[in-house]
Amino acid sequence: MGYKIYREKFADLFHELRASYEIYAPVTKKDKGMYSDTDLITYDKVESFTEIVFDKKTFFSPKEIVFPIRQTLFYFTEDSVLEPTKLEKDIVIFARACDINSFRSLDAIFLQNGPYEDPYYKKLRQRVKFILLPCDGFENCYCACLGTNITDNYSAYVDVRDDAVYCKVKDAYWKGLWSKYGEESEVEPRYVSKNENTFEIPQKINNSIFEHQMWSEYTNRCTGCGRCTVVCPTCTCFTVHDIRYDDNSKYGERRRVWASCQIDGFTEMAGGHGYRHKQGERTRFRVLHKISDFKKRFGFQMCVGCGRCEDACQEYISLKNCIHKISEIMAEEEKV
Amino acid sequence: MSVDTKKLVKNAYRVTKERYLTALRVRVPGGHLDTKQMTLISRIADRYGRGEVHITTRQGFEIPGIPMSRMEEVNREITPLLDALQKTTGIDLKVTFEGYPAAGTRNVSACIGNRVCPFANYDTTRLAQDIEGIIYPNDFHVKIAVSGCPNDCIKAHMQDVGILGQVEPLYDSKRCIGCKACVDNCRKRVTGALKFHNFTVQRDHEKCTGCGECILKCPTAAWTRGEKYYSVVIMGRTGKKNPRLAAPFLRWVARDVVLKICENLYSYIDKHIDRSLPKEHVGNIVDRTGYPVFRDEVLQNVDLGERAMVAKHINFGGYEYHSNASF
Ligand code: SF4
Ligand code: SF4
Numbered sequence: 001m002g003y004k005i006y007r008e009k010f011a012d013l014f015h016e017l018r019a020s021y022e023i024y025a026p027v028t029k030k031d032k033g034m035y036s037d038t039d040l041i042t043y044d045k046v047e048s049f050t051e052i053v054f055d056k057k058t059f060f061s062p063k064e065i066v067f068p069i070r071q072t073l074f075y076f077t078e079d080s081v082l083e084p085t086k087l088e089k090d091i092v093i094f095a096r097a098c099d100i101n102s103f104r105s106l107d108a109i110f111l112q113n114g115p116y117e118d119p120y121y122k123k124l125r126q127r128v129k130f131i132l133l134p135c136d137g138f139e140n141c142y143c144a145c146l147g148t149n150i151t152d153n154y155s156a157y158v159d160v161r162d163d164a165v166y167c168k169v170k171d172a173y174w175k176g177l178w179s180k181y182g183e184e185s186e187v188e189p190r191y192v193s194k195n196e197n198t199f200e201i202p203q204k205i206n207n208s209i210f211e212h213q214m215w216s217e218y219t220n221r222c223t224g225c226g227r228c229t230v231v232c233p234t235c236t237c238f239t240v241h242d243i244r245y246d247d248n249s250k251y252g253e254r255r256r257v258w259a260s261c262q263i264d265g266f267t268e269m270a271g272g273h274g275y276r277h278k279q280g281e282r283t284r285f286r287v288l289h290k291i292s293d294f295k296k297r298f299g300f301q302m303c304v305g306c307g308r309c310e311d312a313c314q315e316y317i318s319l320k321n322c323i324h325k326i327s328e329i330m331a332e333e334e335k336v
Numbered sequence: 337m338s339v340d341t342k343k344l345v346k347n348a349y350r351v352t353k354e355r356y357l358t359a360l361r362v363r364v365p366g367g368h369l370d371t372k373q374m375t376l377i378s379r380i381a382d383r384y385g386r387g388e389v390h391i392t393t394r395q396g397f398e399i400p401g402i403p404m405s406r407m408e409e410v411n412r413e414i415t416p417l418l419d420a421l422q423k424t425t426g427i428d429l430k431v432t433f434e435g436y437p438a439a440g441t442r443n444v445s446a447c448i449g450n451r452v453c454p455f456a457n458y459d460t461t462r463l464a465q466d467i468e469g470i471i472y473p474n475d476f477h478v479k480i481a482v483s484g485c486p487n488d489c490i491k492a493h494m495q496d497v498g499i500l501g502q503v504e505p506l507y508d509s510k511r512c513i514g515c516k517a518c519v520d521n522c523r524k525r526v527t528g529a530l531k532f533h534n535f536t537v538q539r540d541h542e543k544c545t546g547c548g549e550c551i552l553k554c555p556t557a558a559w560t561r562g563e564k565y566y567s568v569v570i571m572g573r574t575g576k577k578n579p580r581l582a583a584p585f586l587r588w589v590a591r592d593v594v595l596k597i598c599e600n601l602y603s604y605i606d607k608h609i610d611r612s613l614p615k616e617h618v619g620n621i622v623d624r625t626g627y628p629v630f631r632d633e634v635l636q637n638v639d640l641g642e643r644a645m646v647a648k649h650i651n652f653g654g655y656e657y658h659s660n661a662s663f
């Protein structure tokens with residue numbers, strides 16, 4: 001069902017929604033950009049509709065809402081274990097199609113990748129509803145190349161134009177709320193149909209790519225800062241620590257913390273042994289996971305083409321460019 | 337030909353080695369000017385000088401080869417430069433067609449700052465212009481430079497007053513992935529103010545320079561920018577007697593404190609300057625009165641704020657040409 005709701009009315013609707021949900025959306029954090037006098041556009045909890053930023057891509061992705069950067073799994077004492085039990089409200093996330101689609105990749109890893117579901121992820125994930133945002137695309141957006149420009153997985157869609165908010169509500173439970181504030185109107189989500197920059201992932205990526213010298217360029221360029229992975233909505237690697245409290249080392253907590261295949265120490269073993277020491281090897285591992293290995297296992301691409309890895313890389317390393325190179329190498333091999 | 341050299345010097349010209357030829361120094365506070373002014377400077381150099389411009393160490397321009405007989409014409413020509421100076425600094429020069437009203441207080445120079453540089457903690461050009469607005473025109477011989485961060489690319493440590501931008505880094509442990517990029521960088525490039533303990537970063541505020549590099553290094557924005565602060569170093573100088581680096585005077589003070597102490601500095605000089613000398617340099621005045629007198633007068637009526645640190649005493653050191661050398 002579609003609705004047109006005037007802005008002030010929508011603010012009331014939002015207020016009512018907030019009573020039942022924790023709402024996350026893109027916001028501007030003033031002066032919180034890395035550089036002085038710059039802002040950070042990112043996801044955060046919002047109190048009012050006016051805080052939401054509709055016209056900018058967030059630097060970080062919404063994954064941290066369901067997969068916190070640092071999460072206490074349980075507390076331990078000498079003879080007991082305690083799980084954090086705080087009961088929270090359900091969660092609403094305002095997101096573009098690519099970001100909503102990224103949850104499909106997250107779900108695959110956390111819920112379908114082995115015999116057990118990840119209970120910590122599931123606990124948060126099952127509380128989430130999405131409100132879809134329209135999108136006109138940004139620099140480094142590749143959603144249309146991956147089909148992640150479109151989604152069906154949303155409870156409502158909102159598009160703020162001039163003095164009104166145009167909505168489509170799919171969630172039966174929400175229809176009452178929306179009809180209370182707006183008049184019915186024909187609304188269909190607006191998606192990006194073509195990206196300014198594009199790539200095409202080769203159908204077949206041969207193992208020969210592993211040893212190819214193309215990766216040595218990244219050994220020279222990549223600094224191993226890990227930004228590309230922390231901003232990626234589909235990177236899910238984590239590590240687990242037991243923290244013992246300083247004043248009583250018998251007490252403590254077990255935490256899980258994001259990890260990154262681009263950063264030193266990833267999958268490091270006793271004696272400092274690691275699988276991939278060179279940044280080129282790490283980049284290969286990351287890129288092939290995004291555009292090939294995950295698909296072999298789950299049948300769809302992990303990468304949703306949001307382009308955040310490119311937005312964030314201070315060395316201007318481009319995923320698009322890397323995929324182009326792989327395509328060319330594969331095409332060359334086809335010919336031979 | 338009769339020339340009042342005192343007036344000439346005040347007008348930012350100089351007596352050069354070539355008789356009857358002078359050179360004009362153009363102020364560029366903050367080292368930033370628009371291309372219209374550049375064009376005018378080059379036109380003046382073409383029309384009155386030798387078609388050459390010298391870039392000064394203080395980020396101004398010096399136009400050499402101007403006949404002294406044409407100074408009045410040049411003064412009229414530079415009116416748009418003086419207008420621009422008024423506009424950027426807020427100074428009221430009263431008359432702008434009579435040339436620069438003073439030259440003792442030198443151009444306030446600045447590194448490129450946060451309009452371009454990722455490391456800069458603030459807009460250095462703006463601060464330089466605001467300081468210029470407070471201290472110019474003035475005959476006292478004072479050199480001030482402002483730097484965007486403690487790396488001090490503008491060499492604020494060679495000035496009477498050097499301002500270095502600081503930022504208070506704020507740590508949100510919930511966002512930290514423990515990559516230690518901040519810790520390693522601070523140890524290697526800065527002062528080693530960070531420690532990694534129990535999977536969490538700890539910052540030693542005493543050691544922290546407020547450079548903000550940890551914020552730049554952090555991939556997750558666990559470090560973000562807090563308040564802007566400034567540190568002030570004083571009485572650095574070159575010269576033929578006792579060159580020395582400026583010494584730390586204030587740390588973690590706010591922008592308005594910086595402006596206020598620049599203003600107070602001039603009352604201090606006015607009170608203590610030895611008027612029997614042609615021009616006494618502020619560094620020499622401080623050598624005479626001692627640091628405590630300087631400190632108390634410059635900090636008069638200044639609300640330093642909670643975070644401020646003030647040097648208890650200063651040993652300026654430096655070296656003496658005649659005694660510290662071993663040839
Ligand atoms: S963001 Fe760029 S430099 Fe940093 S790890 Fe990723 S590819 Fe390397
Ligand atoms: S601001 Fe600079 S000195 Fe202070 S902790 Fe960060 S990197 Fe170290």
Ligand code: SF4
Nearest residue numbers: 512513515516518554
């Ligand atoms: S750089 Fe950021 S994420 Fe890494 S240890 Fe420092 S605060 Fe934590």
